[in-house]
Amino acid sequence: MAERPPDQRDTQPSSPRRAPTMADVARRAGVSAMTVSRALKGKGTVTPPTQDRILKAVQELGYVLDKSAGALSSKQTGFVSVLIPSLNNSNFSDTVQGISEVLDTEAMQVLIGTTGYSREREEAVIETMLQRRPEGIIVTGGKHTPRARTLLGQAGIPVIETWDMPAAPIDHVVGFSNAATIEDLLARLMFRGYRRIAFIEGEHGEDTRGHDRRAGYERAVEALGLERSCVISVGRPPITIEHGGGAVVRLVETWPEVEAVICVSDLSAFGAIMECHRRGWAVPERLAVAGFGDFEVSRFCWPSITTVSVGSRDLGRQAGRLMLEAITAMRTGTPLAPRRLNIPHTVIERDSTAVHRHPAATHQVA
């Protein structure tokens, strides 16, 4: 590291080992710093020969623009903060990728922060992020500590809440109702003939999206007049593949007549199915399994897993686009009125729930 370019010396002699600044470039190109700034921005207001001289000087000196300085002076940092529970969940990393794709086009840079599914951590991360003066902030979920809400509200920048549909949003929303997705999924299972349908979730902690999905389950069980509800809670969120395996065993012990189970996410559904294989419980014949999130694993699992897709990546793109619009509006001095984008979800029926049961038929439990 720290090799220096061979011709590091300035036009002026001396100049030790410090990184070249715009002034150095200007001097070498025989123009003012301001012209260098313009040339580097590509705003066509610089004459081609001058432009060339400047780029040559940049080249020779190995100059790299300092955006921290630029940000201070222009009051535009070019940062957008994105907070997600965990990087290690492809639903969220897909969303981040969708956001980045869109922001990249406008040379905005994403600052990623992870909250570990904890509201307290989220509050702390928000505080850290705000010190970087992002021009906008995208958070996951619609539940936050009071102080977090205050911080976001006072920041004077556009805020987007995602992956949820809060009743009282802070600013903009790009999300969906987690409860509604599960209601629809459960309705599909019922349509397929399943009647004894359970739910696997994490112990109630901070995963409010999981909590909402469970609420959707209970509501749907009641609305559809299903037999009774059975909820298995295992582990603290995030619920992993391993939890799914443990939960399905407990489920079958607890409620042997169970015909189908909805898992709070595809990962636990996958774990449940693998455990069923191990124990020789045929999926979906003995037990149908469905998940949430349309993870890649679900499409290629054997059997493929019925799930709900919300298009994580595209959700990110939409949030990115809205953020861009909001930031532009902000720069113009006319903040965008709070917007609420409801992202449609799709129930994807696959092999893991492919057996059609009929309410009239009697069936043996293995």
Added chain:
Amino acid sequence: MAERPPDQRDTQPSSPRRAPTMADVARRAGVSAMTVSRALKGKGTVTPPTQDRILKAVQELGYVLDKSAGALSSKQTGFVSVLIPSLNNSNFSDTVQGISEVLDTEAMQVLIGTTGYSREREEAVIETMLQRRPEGIIVTGGKHTPRARTLLGQAGIPVIETWDMPAAPIDHVVGFSNAATIEDLLARLMFRGYRRIAFIEGEHGEDTRGHDRRAGYERAVEALGLERSCVISVGRPPITIEHGGGAVVRLVETWPEVEAVICVSDLSAFGAIMECHRRGWAVPERLAVAGFGDFEVSRFCWPSITTVSVGSRDLGRQAGRLMLEAITAMRTGTPLAPRRLNIPHTVIERDSTAVHRHPAATHQVA
């Protein structure tokens, strides 16, 4: 958004809707900006009552420190850039998490950039990153464009290459030989009695780590005197679950006598196994399958998948620790001499290769 705190007015009247600065806090607390700066840093050089007055003023004004400004003046941005091929691969996101865990303790913030497995993209991302003046940069892999190497070399900051063991490192290395991991894995399979062992990879593109693993495979086949090598190349990296399924079918068509296959990553191994289930090919009886990376899915898959673990998260922690040390050294003015940490790998044998074949035994191919 953009609600203002109720008591936004300064001690001085006027002052419209602009965010409060340190000077505002200073005025309200009746001290100088410098004292506010000290108080906020927690450097004990401020008298308790003064400290309290300042914190109270911060509170009342809703003041948030501006690190961009601080960075400009102190020349310490508190950023470390981390470049990975993709967020959507838990090996890499685990590494990032390990890095973050360590850097968080010193209030350093990670700037994540993704390169999409492309060296050209990497070069571009490096350029963007350097404009933010990170105090260190961690990249994935040991192969870069010449310009990328130059940029990193000239940046005057510590550089760490990970997930590889380059012959000519730029600066520090925290990695391992991809080839060696596969050599060991193949040796274990041979020890178990497998003789006809194939390799599934992506078409040769930019995934140099995948390429190295394949090289390890070929070398080991030769060194161990195995029957012959068979490499199936499918899709452009990153190789997904889906590719694994397609590849295993082609493999069995191409080389029906095959007994075992090593996949370039656990994801393709998983895809291969699921496809085997679909076709009724017993794993490991008909075909043993091994992967690389010790993804979560492998531990809970049925059958569980034999793989190589390099401890992605811990690798990240080690890189983080080294980076911290290097940055501290840099700030002191005594750059750390290039270091090369070789991360040990472990072959984890699981059910997907659990059948012991014996070279003497004749066996039917299904």
Added chain:
DNA sequence: CTGTTAGCGCTTTCAC
């Protein structure tokens, strides 16, 4: 099209 003059908000450095 280009240059000049002021800062951006903070921290360094040196006094007191």
Added chain:
DNA sequence: GTGAAAGCGCTAACAG
């Protein structure tokens, strides 16, 4: 323990 002055590297705003 606290303050005053200076300036980090860049760009806004104006002048020419």
